[in-house]
Amino acid sequence: MTIQYKFPEGFWWGSATSATQIEGAANEGGKGKNIWDYWYEIEPNRFFDNIGPETTSNFYHQYKEDIKLMKEIGHNSFRLSISWSRLIPSGRGKVNPEAVKFYNNVINELIANGIEPFVNLYHFDMPLELQNKGGWESREVVEAYRTYAIQCFQLFGDRVKKWFTFNEPIVPVEGGYLYDFHYPNIVDFKRAAQVAYHTIVANAKAIEAFRTFNFADSKIGIILNLTPSYPRSQNPYDLKASRICDLFFNRSFLDPAVLGEYPEELVEILREHGQLPAIGEEDLELIKNNTVDLLGVNYYQPRRVKAKEHLPNPYSPFMPDWFFDYYEMPGRKMNPYRGWEIYEKGIYDIMINLKENYGNIESFISENGMGVQNEERYLKDGQIQDDYRIEFIKGHLQWLHKSIQEGCNVKGYHLWTFMDNWSWSNAYKNRYGFISVDIETQKRTPKKSAYWFKSVAENNGF
Numbered sequence: 486m487t488i489q490y491k492f493p494e495g496f497w498w499g500s501a502t503s504a505t506q507i508e509g510a511a512n513e514g515g516k517g518k519n520i521w522d523y524w525y526e527i528e529p530n531r532f533f534d535n536i537g538p539e540t541t542s543n544f545y546h547q548y549k550e551d552i553k554l555m556k557e558i559g560h561n562s563f564r565l566s567i568s569w570s571r572l573i574p575s576g577r578g579k580v581n582p583e584a585v586k587f588y589n590n591v592i593n594e595l596i597a598n599g600i601e602p603f604v605n606l607y608h609f610d611m612p613l614e615l616q617n618k619g620g621w622e623s624r625e626v627v628e629a630y631r632t633y634a635i636q637c638f639q640l641f642g643d644r645v646k647k648w649f650t651f652n653e654p655i656v657p658v659e660g661g662y663l664y665d666f667h668y669p670n671i672v673d674f675k676r677a678a679q680v681a682y683h684t685i686v687a688n689a690k691a692i693e694a695f696r697t698f699n700f701a702d703s704k705i706g707i708i709l710n711l712t713p714s715y716p717r718s719q720n721p722y723d724l725k726a727s728r729i730c731d732l733f734f735n736r737s738f739l740d741p742a743v744l745g746e747y748p749e750e751l752v753e754i755l756r757e758h759g760q761l762p763a764i765g766e767e768d769l770e771l772i773k774n775n776t777v778d779l780l781g782v783n784y785y786q787p788r789r790v791k792a793k794e795h796l797p798n799p800y801s802p803f804m805p806d807w808f809f810d811y812y813e814m815p816g817r818k819m820n821p822y823r824g825w826e827i828y829e830k831g832i833y834d835i836m837i838n839l840k841e842n843y844g845n846i847e848s849f850i851s852e853n854g855m856g857v858q859n860e861e862r863y864l865k866d867g868q869i870q871d872d873y874r875i876e877f878i879k880g881h882l883q884w885l886h887k888s889i890q891e892g893c894n895v896k897g898y899h900l901w902t903f904m905d906n907w908s909w910s911n912a913y914k915n916r917y918g919f920i921s922v923d924i925e926t927q928k929r930t931p932k933k934s935a936y937w938f939k940s941v942a943e944n945n946g947f
Contacts (some may be wrong), residue, residue: 491946497562497897498942499555499600500919501852502544503608503652504611505566506906510545511538515581517574518613519619524668534911536924542832542904545926548591550929554920555903558935559942563595564603564781564851564899566652569612569633576612577629585640592644599767600708602898603851604641605649605708606634606691609657609667609909616669621657624765627687634691638698648695648705650688652851653783654681654712654738663804666910668700674803675760682762685741687774689768697776706779707742708851711735712788713834717812722792726809729754730790733805741782743843743880745773780839781851783901784832784881786825789814820877822858823915829880836888836895845894853881854901856915858906869921869932878934879947886946888889904929 505521512522525537544551555563571584587614595602607630615626629749633649642648659669671677688707695705712734716727731862732751740748746769754760777833791812818827832850839848855877863870882898889895904920907913919935922928941947 486944488944488946490883492886493889495896496945497565497601497849498938498945499560499562499603499897500901500903501564501603501899501903502902502906503566503610504571505608505910506902507542507544507611507904508568509538509540509543512569514545514583515574516568516584517570517576519568519570519610520613520616520668520774521610523613523616524744525692533645533821533912534909535913536907537784538907540924541907542922544926545587545654547929548571550906551592551920552598552600554592554929554931555595555600557906557939558919558931559939560600560903561942562601562603562647562897562899563903564605564649565591566605566608567637569607569630570612572636573612573633576615576626576630576723579590580640588641588709591895592641596644602645603647603649604637604645605652606630606637607650607654608652609660609790611706612658613644614649620661621683621687622669622676624683625685627690628688631690631694634796635694638695639766640699641659642698642700642703647698647779648703649779649781649851650705650707650777651684652708652781653710654684654707655734656675658684670903672802675762678755678760679762681737682764685772686765686768688742688777688829689771692775692777693771704778704847706777707780708736708783709738709742710722710783710785710852711739712784712786712837713838714788714790715814717789717791717855718865720792723790725791725861726792727748729808730788730805733808734788738899739843741772742777743846745776754808778847780843780846780848782835782839782848783852784835784850785827785853787831788828820855820857823856824928827855827877827880829884832881833884836885836893837891840888840891840893840941845892847894847896849895849897849899850885851880851899852901853898854917858915861918868930871932872930874934875937878938882941882947891900 524688529535658681714727714730715725789812790809797807905916906921921930
């Protein structure tokens with residue numbers, strides 16, 4: 486076959502996942518409670534089909550079989566996260582030897598199979614004891630995170646060469662402190678701003694600590710869900726709405742993580758509305774001096790916005806959407822199961838923006854994927870025929886390829902996700918995996934897309 490889209494030598498082909506979403510064994514192996522274990526205990530009704538994080542996809546017990554499957558479908562890299570409350574059950578203090586053994590086994594197994602482990606330190610799963618101390622609102626927790634990061638570098642840094650401080654740090658801000666879809670279900674912009682700010686301070690502290698180790702050829706980065714904000718029109722008011730939306734949801738993390746400083750316009754908006762977080766004396770210098778080496782980009786859908794139709798209700802709490810309204814573009818292509826727009830060119834626009842405004846930082850697609858409900862409808866001869874997923878990946882890879890041809894510094898593509906996994910409050914509602922998981926029996930079966938992806942990885946293109 487002719488390879489029409491050829492990717493650079495050594496391109497990273499793989500997938501991504503997170504501890505709470507696949508490990509299971511929530512009450513085994515000495516693991517402490519995190520906020521998800523607790524929230525499920527107190528409000529199981531907030532989770533789809535009342536399914537909680539206890540068993541999820543049982544990776545804790547089946548990792549060998551899973552890693553063998555990764556190898557079989559052409560992975561040369563795989564991103565996982567370490568569960569802070571598994572490694573350090575109360576978030577600080579004693580390290581759990583069973584967790585050290587588990588993560589060592591996983592890392593060694595990946596390497597033995599020719600798969601490079603990309604390790605992320607924090608994926609939405611705050612240890613419960615630290616949440617009770619205020620979570621990311623607290624400087625104490627920022628320090629505890631720094632200590633946890635150092636312990637991870639000490640334990641696994643001899644083998645892990647790609648580290649990430651946070652995955653989608655805006656999500657706990659939106660979910661936990663603005664829009665009530667994650668625990669602790671607080672709706673308060675000022676507290677949200679503090680959480681976001683402390684996350685960036687924690688990121689800088691982890692990077693600073695990482696650099697003291699002088700690991701050879703190791704890099705540390707952050708993973709951000711960058712969602713281009715497209716204006717409805719070129720009208721100045723629509724343009725301003727999209728710019729402010731971008732400030733809140735993208736640049737609030739992208740600028741400090743990559744450039745080492747916050748956008749002035751965002752600071753001005755927060756100052757004007759009395760929403761600035763409290764900052765420590767040496768923070769800004771710390772942030773300036775400790776930017777990331779590598780940027781993971783999660784991209785699923787675009788954000789489309791227009792100027793506000795109505796003034797904000799004077800009795801409603803301050804929110805980002807005081808400055809814009811969402812807009813549904815007529816004729817848009819949809820993933821009907823998730824209610825999300827599919828816009829492949831977004832991936833190209835993100836990369837061009839990184840090239841033009843962020844020093845063309847080394848980056849990769851760390852998540853991109855398509856969630857579909859009731860996938861068993863597409864079962865034929867024992868295999869899920871997920872042609873829609875193949876089309877989705879293909880369309881995004883074509884635009885990613887174009888960005889590389891235009892000089893963007895893109896190193897890889899990871900699908901969300903390797904196997905169907907538990908998804909926060911959505912549990913198993915939408916399936917994203919290359920591998921289908923029967924949650925009753927935990928049996929794994931590769932979907933059609935898994936074999937298609939294998940051929941892409943083997944040919945380094947399609």
